[in-house]
Amino acid sequence: MKKYKIAVIPGDGIGVEVVNEGIKVLKTIASIDKTFDFEFDYFPWGCEYYLKNGKMMDDGDLEKLKQYDGIYLGAVGYPSVPDHISLRELLLKIRVGLDQYINLRPVKLLRGVQSPLKDKTIEDIDFVVIRENSEGEYSGLGQWFNKDSKDEYVHQIAKFTRKGTERVIRYAFELARKENRKTVTSITKGNALNYSMVFWDKIFNEVAKEYPDIKANQLMVDAASMMFVQHPERFDVVVTSNLFGDILTDLGAAIAGGIGLAAGDNLNPEKKYPSMFESIHGSAPDIAGKNIANPIAQIWAAGGMLKHFDYVNWYNKL
Secondary structure, eight states, rough: OOOEEEEEEEEHHHHHHHHHHHHHHHHHHHHOHHHHHHHEEEESHHHHHHHHHHHSSTTTTHHHTTTTTTEEEEOBBTTTTTTHHHHIIIIHHHHHTTOEEEEEEEOOOTTTTOSSSTTTTTTEEEEHHHHHHHSEEEEEEEEEESTTSOOOOOOOOOOOOHHHHHHHHHHHHHHHOOOOOOOOEEHHHHHHTTTTTHHHHHHHHHHTTTTTTTTEEEEHHHHHHHHHHHHHGGGSEEEHHHHHHHHHHHHHHHTOOOOOGGEEEOOOTSSSSSSSEOSOOOTTTTTTTTSOOOOHHHOOOHHHHHHHHHHHHHHHOO
């Protein structure tokens, strides 16, 4: 029997509650299947940990995580801890440190859920967004000049490498081919961002030529945002940068019934390092402890883990 070692980071607020429900589902599936099982180790990292210890996670913890097959993350956030601390000192630290360069976010209207879009059905809202997850606009590069003076200004630098850009675009085409999807749509803003997005467009066109069986489309991010709402049925596989992907996937979650139903997979496709699976809603401290949080997103994240471990049949049943 195959046993998977999973690092569990429940996080803050409702993260603890929904993670518990997701683990129940994973244990139940393993007991039914009988060819695999899970071993769960819990880590207390998060904003409450930060308030007690002055850091989101300990030095050397990335090395600990490398010993696991997967990471199961709840929700991180606390009113008194700025969001940039939880993002940079935990989430991005894990994503970049473990080379989880693919953020896969399904945008799918689940059966029984009503979309805010009038007359759109489960057939209309069923696509996947591939977001570059390790560089781009979230690289943390830049400089602050003349701080606290009347002449202060900043440079925020987005880092796009050929390796990072090409591998995420290629992943999108490979996924389309594997799942019999017909189109890959690249979303950028090349008319305004004359280095980073023109660079992305160039590489997208190069890679697209290697996949003549997949229709390659390109859209500006503003037009794509409008089309997500008006014509979601036009999308199949979407590939985009870190920042645009962050924004568009929340819009995608909204048209699929709400962010509380959405999950995300932070993948190292080669499985050299563990991948991380999470619900993408917040920690919702206002309802924490009331046992009213919807665990569907966290259960779907568990499904993403099963799919990554090649148990696609179980993923399809969730």
